[in-house]
Amino acid sequence: MTTEAADPVGAVGAVAPAAEPGFLQRHGASIEYILIPGAALVGALAVFGIFVALFGKNPLDLYFYMYQGAFGTWFSWQNTLTRASPLILTALCTALPAQLGMVIIGGEGALLIGALSATSAALALQGAPPLVIQIAMVCGGVIGGGLWIMLSGGLRQYRGVNETISSLLLVYIALAILNHLVEGVMRDPASLNKPSTREIGAANMIGSIPGTDVHWGLVFGLIAAITAYILIYHTVFGFAARVAGGNIRAAKIVGLGVNKLILTICFLAGGAAGLAGMVEVAAVQGRTNANLAAGYGFTGILVAFLARQNPLAIIPVAILLGGISASGGLLQRRLGLPDASVLVLQGIIFVFVLASDALYGRVGFLKGKS
């Protein structure tokens, strides 16, 4: 691929709003942006209801338990938010490069490398005040994950290697590196049947938001998503990225350094996923081990596409998917549905939301680009 490859118009059709330069239009169309996905969601739930009805379950029970398990009680809300928080960060790993027309699907790898480097930072600084260690962990996570995705971006710009594939291959490689280190040089001899690194120490954990069981990772995610939104839509840098994403030639004419843009965006994207890894270590596991490869990176891709690569929209979509996975347990226990029903539902929702892309510009006054 040449640098021409950076011209993505079709690559990420879902970034239509990003490619629209008009500020007003974007706001004018906001009703459409709620109405259409909402209708798609209802459609998907209806189809899923029919699907479970085929297996002799009552769809009304299904909806009730889904609501109860995801949003029905304060506990359910906390369950949902806890599950949503890593997804916000990993979704950014796909959504940010999408502004440039790149399809990065390797957030899982950046998460693992981020977790490893955050843990290394914490272990290297043992004895320092917790705040210092926590800041070092954030830096470690962001830099580790950032460099990992930047590798994909760099390979694309300088070697012409397709970033979608390289980022995917790097997931498997990251997992192998993690397992290799965790079962080898970084292994805590006391971690018997679950090879792990040494613990970062209870005092260095970042803990929960007061009054809740939701860890601070949610706040990290919210800040990152809002910052990303401001960066993309309200700064010169973001404008340049969107121009480059829309048309590489135009970007060159206005003198944008496309290479620099791509590397920076990839670094930020990987940094977000790396931060998710850091949070998993500092708020949940307390160390690095193979448990970190729980698929948050892959679900993040889904979140990003459902949010049409808009950093702000990622927040509600992540909460929605967090809710689905939170309610999955209740579906298993009350309705006897297998765990895979969550996957089926996610797939159906995804299909509906994507198909509904065709409706934009036909309901409202926003004319979609062809």
Add this chain to the structure above:
Amino acid sequence: MDFGRISRRHLLQGSAALSLGAAVGVRPAFAAETTIGFIYVGSRDDYGYNQAHAQGAAALKKIPGLKVVEEEKVPETDAVEKTIESMINLDSATLLFPTSFGYYNPHMIKMATKYPKLRFEHCGGLWTDKDPKNAGSYFGYIDEAQYISGIVAGYTSKSGKLGFVAAKPIPQVLRNINAFTLGARLANPKATTQVIFTGDWSMPVKEAEATNSLIDQGIDVLTCHVDGPKTMVENAARRGAMVCGYHCNQSALAPKAYLTGAEWNWEALYPKFVKMIAAGQEIPNFYRGGLKEEIVKVSPYGEAVSAEARKHADDIKAKLTAGNYVIFKGPITDNKGKTVIAAGTERGQQDPELEKMDYLVEGVIGATS
């Protein structure tokens, strides 16, 4: 079976006994029926590890007054904490069985601390005095059954070369490999066990490749320690090798090639736990046992097992069941020539040193890292 007679009153007494260690005098509010939550790390029909637990849970479902709720494929992240809380908050579960090793620390410990009146029984963990008193860990000395498998394998193998497809070099797995090898060398002092680690608990293609590579090395009897032994059993049998099963009885998959196997017996243990609770006994926080305690069992011998092998295996099995046989008895050297258990030292099953095993005994071809 007199489970029918476990009345609500009995259960209340039992629950009071349960909470003794935590908050004396505070009785947890039991619903009309007691709810028990089971959490599996994989699919509960995996023909292996998780299915063995699900069979144990199924045994509980038959007991009146008990309600069993189950959730499968729960990852070893904060998802399991939320699943536990959800079972507590939404299903009023009062006894929880998180059945995967990785659930123990920090996840289950955290939940046990948060819900001190409820009982947590974890499979595989190593409970210590520092852990909450309302939590416990149980596990079976399945290496006893592997030892029997090893004896049978040692007699059956013509080449004296045995194979072991393993997931990861962790103590529980190494202990099985070592017990299998020690058993085999009882039958054939020259027997060797070649081990291949696949790197994870469920990797069918890697497991099949490992099986083929082992057989290419002239190995004619194989066993494994992965979550689902089906792949190894079927592929080995197709190439004419003999197999010893693991987790569940897989003889139906390869009736001619299946020699015997090391099986869990959770169907016996879980009702026993419930009985203990109902009778007001406290379940020890650190609960272990093998053939004697009926936590593990040995699959019935296949037709290819010789009379000599049966006799020797039955003899050792009887001694293990009686509780007067020690598998890890010095002198034992590892496969690098270092003495790991000195002559005269007997490491009985309860010995905590065995839970830290990080070596492969003489006769095993392979390395722990």
Add this chain to the structure above:
Amino acid sequence: MADGSIGLWTVPLAVFGGAIRVSTPFLFVSLGECITERSGRINLGLEGTLVMGAMSAYGISYLSGSPWLGVLAAGVTGALLGALHAGICSLPRVNDIAVGIALMLFGTGLAFYLGKPLIEPTAPRLPAIDFGWWSDIPQVRAALRINVMFLIGVALAPILYWAFRTTRWGLLIRTAGESSDAARAMGHSVLLIRLRATMVGGFLAGIGGSFLSLFYPGSWNEGLSSGQGITAVALVIFARWDPMLCLWASLAFGGAAALGPALQSVGVTSGYHLFNAAPYILTLAIMIITCSPKRTLTGAPAELSITR
């Protein structure tokens, strides 16, 4: 060797045997995806198709007693999923990569959902043909026990290569992939061409799945694929949309997958996680060496979203 061991020869033999055993699903998926991508669409959902194919093949083989009926069912299931992909993608402004990810989830989820009762039963498997009759070495004979589907896959590669170049439909697919305007100008419906190409691609990927469950490793369970479908899609780009290169790439990938266990069996034990990742490291390395920023990938269909 008297004791039946072939020592270090295990490694090349295992790589050779692995190339044959492990490569078939890669081969079918990548050839199928090759057809789809040549028409100007990318279907990332073939991972889901592969898993769904594996499940339905096993199920039908179990119920009907005929593994070949299972293979057919897998193909039909794959074609249906392909039709779904093509149908959604033909709507305006719908992104084919995203639809692929959606169908990956949907296919995998559906296969797991429907496949729960199929994990335990044993279904009739596909037979193997013994090509090693000439050899006295059992290891060689074992490596040469080849399933006819591998041979079909190997034959399919040159046929496709030839068909893309010389047949009418090969030309049509390529035209749709290079320039949809040109195809329209010739009076053909681009959407229809792509629908067919995606369905054929799905058909082949489904058959690739049936190989997994009915021949090697030869049973249905949820860990069966472990990403082979998505890797095969990556292989197509790696193979520059050339069916013959898809064949070599699949063989190389299969061989590399056998490397880790084989090295351990001869005593190379350290770093087994890294050896197990060999296929991925190898692919990335070859891509880094062979790609160039100076020119567009030769053979890349111009309409393909991933290369534009």
